[in-house]
Amino acid sequence: MTRQEILNELKKVISPYTTNKEMLAQINEDTDLLKDLKINSANLVDIIIDAEAKYDIEIDYDEADKMMNVGSCIDVISEKIGQKQ
Amino acid sequence: MLSTGNDIVSLNAINVTRTKQPNFYSKILTPTETALHQQPCFANISFEIFVWLLWSIKESTFKFLQRIDADTLFTPVKFEVSEIQIPLGFNLQNFDSSQLTGIDFDGLNAILSTIKFGDHIFYSNSLIYRVFVASVVNNTEDFSQTHWGIKRIDSDDIEIQSAEVRAFLADNLPDKNIVISKNPRDIPVLLKDDLELSIPISLSHHEYYIAYSFQLPV
Numbered sequence: 001m002t003r004q005e006i007l008n009e010l011k012k013v014i015s016p017y018t019t020n021k022e023m024l025a026q027i028n029e030d031t032d033l034l035k036d037l038k039i040n041s042a043n044l045v046d047i048i049i050d051a052e053a054k055y056d057i058e059i060d061y062d063e064a065d066k067m068m069n070v071g072s073c074i075d076v077i078s079e080k081i082g083q084k085q
Numbered sequence: 086m087l088s089t090g091n092d093i094v095s096l097n098a099i100n101v102t103r104t105k106q107p108n109f110y111s112k113i114l115t116p117t118e119t120a121l122h123q124q125p126c127f128a129n130i131s132f133e134i135f136v137w138l139l140w141s142i143k144e145s146t147f148k149f150l151q152r153i154d155a156d157t158l159f160t161p162v163k164f165e166v167s168e169i170q171i172p173l174g175f176n177l178q179n180f181d182s183s184q185l186t187g188i189d190f191d192g193l194n195a196i197l198s199t200i201k202f203g204d205h206i207f208y209s210n211s212l213i214y215r216v217f218v219a220s221v222v223n224n225t226e227d228f229s230q231t232h233w234g235i236k237r238i239d240s241d242d243i244e245i246q247s248a249e250v251r252a253f254l255a256d257n258l259p260d261k262n263i264v265i266s267k268n269p270r271d272i273p274v275l276l277k278d279d280l281e282l283s284i285p286i287s288l289s290h291h292e293y294y295i296a297y298s299f300q301l302p303v
Contacts, residue, residue, distance in 0.1 A: 019243060035271060038243045040291055041144060041159070042094055042137075045112050046103070061112060065160035 001081060006074045013050045017043040029071030055081055086224055089285045089300040090149030092141040093219040093235065095292035096134065104133040113140050113161045126171040130213070138196065138218050139166050142209045145222040146200045148287050149207060155270040168199040180214040184236035186257055189228045217291075221298045230301040232257065237293055246290035254286060254297040
């Protein structure tokens, strides 16, 4: 998957946890999950679990703590998908 | 190291089924922490509330540290709740008032915890009602100068939550000429005459609940 494809799918994963749909429509790799999308930190684990299910990967805590902006989420997901292949 | 960290979790907003799934709670709790729930003192605290209690303690600790080191990352399992004391005969109560404020937690059936993060030790006081879990963290066991507040609001809109928690804190600050702002690292701070005060604050909101803490020097 390309980074753009992962980003497009990631939008769907994030969507239930943000009310800022305008910002969601414009997300890019620099978008911060908490500050820009106003996602409550209590939902960060939900996003990780949903991403794991979506891409059939397992994200451990050392990787999860990097997932604060869209670009770092794509890094982690991309690396995990690569390890599967 | 003067700082403060707080967090509030609305228990009506949590996904109970998901919280009980090992792939979810194992991202928040270590196996040692998970085992703590088997202690008889937790008889009146369900596992899902226990998970969110520890989340609120860990997030509060993270916020305490983030104020000092903005590069601190929040990895819940790296914040280890090593000790937790539930008041004897603890029972969940209704939150009957619209707001609660205090200094220290004496006489409030607070749950005391000790948290380890690397070489650092922190202490937390947590309040659990049927509708929320709220925690405040300090780096000493002395909470005598720890001011805190919890309030129910009528909207879960993020902009309103943010405005309400700032107004709630402002109402309870000792000086009315103080402005609540953010520093360049995006950490909330208090300003007076455009100068940052050495009174650390922490703000939190979740669904219909907002909370603050601030720490005065002992």
